[in-house]
Amino acid sequence: MDFAFWSVLVGVLLIFLALSGTVLSRLPLSTAMLYLALGLVMSPLGLNWLAPDLRENKVLLERLTETVVLVSLFTAGLKLSVSLRDRRWLLPLRLALTSMVLTVVAIAAVGTVLLGLPLGAAVLLGAILAPTDPVLASDVQVHRPGDRDKLRFALTGEGGLNDGTAFPFVMLGLGLLGLHEIGPWGWRWLAVDVLWAVAAGLAAGALLGAAVGRLVLFLRRKHKEAVGLDDFLALGLIALSYGVAVLLHGYGFLAVFAAGVALRQVEQAESRDPAVQQAVEQASADPDFTAAEAAAVDPRHAPAFMAHAVLGFNQQVERIGELAIVITIGALLWAVEWDSAAWWFVPVLLLVVRPAATWLGLLGSHSSARQRRLVAWFGIRGIGSLYYLMYAINHGLPDRLAAQLTALTLSVVVTSIFVHGISVTPLMRAYERAMGRRAASRPPVE
Numbered sequence: 001m002d003f004a005f006w007s008v009l010v011g012v013l014l015i016f017l018a019l020s021g022t023v024l025s026r027l028p029l030s031t032a033m034l035y036l037a038l039g040l041v042m043s044p045l046g047l048n049w050l051a052p053d054l055r056e057n058k059v060l061l062e063r064l065t066e067t068v069v070l071v072s073l074f075t076a077g078l079k080l081s082v083s084l085r086d087r088r089w090l091l092p093l094r095l096a097l098t099s100m101v102l103t104v105v106a107i108a109a110v111g112t113v114l115l116g117l118p119l120g121a122a123v124l125l126g127a128i129l130a131p132t133d134p135v136l137a138s139d140v141q142v143h144r145p146g147d148r149d150k151l152r153f154a155l156t157g158e159g160g161l162n163d164g165t166a167f168p169f170v171m172l173g174l175g176l177l178g179l180h181e182i183g184p185w186g187w188r189w190l191a192v193d194v195l196w197a198v199a200a201g202l203a204a205g206a207l208l209g210a211a212v213g214r215l216v217l218f219l220r221r222k223h224k225e226a227v228g229l230d231d232f233l234a235l236g237l238i239a240l241s242y243g244v245a246v247l248l249h250g251y252g253f254l255a256v257f258a259a260g261v262a263l264r265q266v267e268q269a270e271s272r273d274p275a276v277q278q279a280v281e282q283a284s285a286d287p288d289f290t291a292a293e294a295a296a297v298d299p300r301h302a303p304a305f306m307a308h309a310v311l312g313f314n315q316q317v318e319r320i321g322e323l324a325i326v327i328t329i330g331a332l333l334w335a336v337e338w339d340s341a342a343w344w345f346v347p348v349l350l351l352v353v354r355p356a357a358t359w360l361g362l363l364g365s366h367s368s369a370r371q372r373r374l375v376a377w378f379g380i381r382g383i384g385s386l387y388y389l390m391y392a393i394n395h396g397l398p399d400r401l402a403a404q405l406t407a408l409t410l411s412v413v414v415t416s417i418f419v420h421g422i423s424v425t426p427l428m429r430a431y432e433r434a435m436g437r438r439a440a441s442r443p444p445v446e
Contacts, residue, residue, distance in 0.1 A: 013038070017323075030421030032136050032326050032382070036414065039330020050331040054393075054406060061328070062390035065383050068321035069163060070256050072134040072383075074238050075314040076160035077209075077260020078307060079142040080153065081268050084261075088150060091365060092157025095375070099361030100162045103130040104169050106353045115342060115408075121401050124173025128389050128409055129349060131166040133382030134159035135322050136417065139424045140378050151371045151431065155378055160261075163384045164201060164254030168194045170388055179396045192249065200250025202258045205241040209262030212237050213306070217266070220302050230309035234317075237263065267307040325383050329413065341407035346415045354379040374431060377423070381416040385409055 017024075017031065024031060042049040054061065082088050104126035111122030132155070134141075141156040142149070171193040175182030182189035216233065219226035238256055245255030355376035362372050389409045393402050 013323075026425070028422050028425045030136075030139060030417070030424060032322065032417050033421040035323055035326035036330040036417050039327040040333060041330075042327070043331040044334045051334070052328060052331050053335050054332055058390055058393050062387065062394055064328070065325060065387035065390060068135055068318070068325050069253065069384050069387055070238055070242055071314060071317050071321055072138075073160050073163060073253055073257040074234070074260040075311065075318050076134045076141065076156050077257045077262075078264050078311045078314065079156055080160070080261055081142075081264050082148065082153065083268065084265065087366065088148070088153050089157065091150060091154035091362065091367060091375075092161055094361045094365065095154060095158040095358065096161035096165050097361075099158075099357040100130045100165060102357040102360055103353055104166075106357065107349065110345070110348060110353075115345070115404075117401075117404070118177065120173050120176030120178075121405065122173075123169060123176060124392055124397075125405055125408060127166050127169035127173055128385050128392070128405065129381060129412055130169070131162040131381075131384050131388075132159050132378075133380050133384045133416075134163060135318065135325075135384070136382035136420075137378065137380045138318070138322075140374075140380075140428060149435070150367055151374055154367070154371070154375055158375075160257040161254075164251045164257060165198070166384075166388065167251050167253065168197070170392065174392060174395055174397075177397070177401075197250045198254060200248045201245045201252065201254035202250075204245040204248060204250055205255030205258030205260075206262045208241045208244060208255075209237065209259030210266055212240075212259075213263045213266035213303075216306060217302055220306075230306065231313040233306075234310045234313050263310065264307055267303040269303075322383070325386070326417070329386065329410070333410065333414070336407050336410055337403045338407055338411075340404040341411045343411060345408060346412050349412060350379065350416070350419070370431065370434065374427060377427070378420060380420045381412050385413055 017034075024034075039050070040046055044051050104123065107126035107129055108119070108122040111117040111125050112119055115122070117125065134156075137155060137159050140152065141159065142152045168189070171180050172182065172186070172189055174180035175186075175189055182193070183191075212233070216226050237259055241255040241259040242252035245252045358376040358379070359372060362375070365372075367375075386409065389405060392405070397405070
């Protein structure tokens with residue numbers, strides 16, 4: 001296929017999605033389902049236009065999935081406008097720590113006892129499949145800065161945090177397989193891969209996000225400089241926080257998420273008035289850009305305008321990345337050794353392990369039974385799991401184990417894309433109607 005053919009194909013696809021976006025949002029399906037189906041049609045299982053092989057493209061796939069996840073993690077951090085002192089943060093922290101650890105342990109137990117995996121491979125499988133996906137879960141995440149809904153906040157924060165907190169267990173699994181140094185009795189793993197790497201990642205991202213945000217606001221307010229090119233600001237902060245964290249032997253995923261949160265906190269510290277947000281949105285829609293330029297340097301509007309512009313750009317990049325990666329997943333399915341998959345494992349993970357870990361993690365929390373049920377169901381697996389799989393393969397995972405873990409991972413990811421894609425629209429609409437009725441039934445505040 002020559003370049004002109006692919007240009008036509010990509011152009012038709014993008015224009016179709018642009019024209020049908022509002023229609024698709026009302027249907028019980030997600031765009032990821034369409035991308036996956038398109039990848040299947042283009043693969044050797046269909047028209048044979050694309051025939052990527054996981055083994056031959058393993059380094060490229062790791063970098064592509066890592067890049068998309070990084071953009072999504074920064075976007076997730078920017079969406080969380082709640083103060084760090086707010087009790088809502090306890091929900092994603094419980095999910096990303098307690099529930100995720102329980103999920104890793106449960107999957108590792110199933111892997112050793114029922115799948116016959118070595119302990120290291122079983123722990124690795126748990127680490128690959130425990131984190132929820134920040135890319136494919138956008139339909140259940142916070143939609144706007146003023147959104148304080150506990151369900152959406154919990155799922156957004158969980159997706160942002162646990163793609164980083166899963167990394168220590170990836171390293172533990174590789175260590176138990178002899179592919180990473182964990183030290184006698186795991187002391188090095190605990191000291192370096194857990195304590196230091198987590199702290200360094202969070203600290204680097206938080207400091208850089210706050211510093212860059214304050215620098216930009218200072219230049220705009222005091223000197224009317226550094227206006228425009230917010231897309232460069234977004235990409236630059238992602239790259240800077242990731243690179244610094246990795247150079248410090250910390251987790252880049254946590255750093256990028258923390259940078260997004262810190263940048264939003266800088267904005268929230270100075271522009272809590274809803275009228276400011278509304279004014280910034282109106283200015284951003286100005287076709288002549290004069291109102292936008294004025295808002296960018298206005299002392300009152302500058303923080304909100306900066307966060308709004310960066311978030312808007314990131315969401316566009318995230319959509320393009322999702323399209324590319326999910327089509328690639330669909331095109332890869334022809335090369336998977338499905339004999340290595342155990343399809344009973346998928347419902348065990350989605351219907352038993354995830355709900356049990358969620359309920360245990362949220363015991364005693366200030367969330368309703370409905371919210372806990374929906375959090376338990378929307379444990380969406382996707383691009384983050386594929387990244388961890390490719391990371392393990394590129395760090396020497398034996399071919400036999402690589403084939404088995406690939407089949408298990410992709411069976412979960414493909415199933416999650418379809419079952420969560422079908423259910424997200426009706427379930428979230430029912431939830432929002434119920435929350436609307438609950439809000440309407442409250443007595444007015446005098």
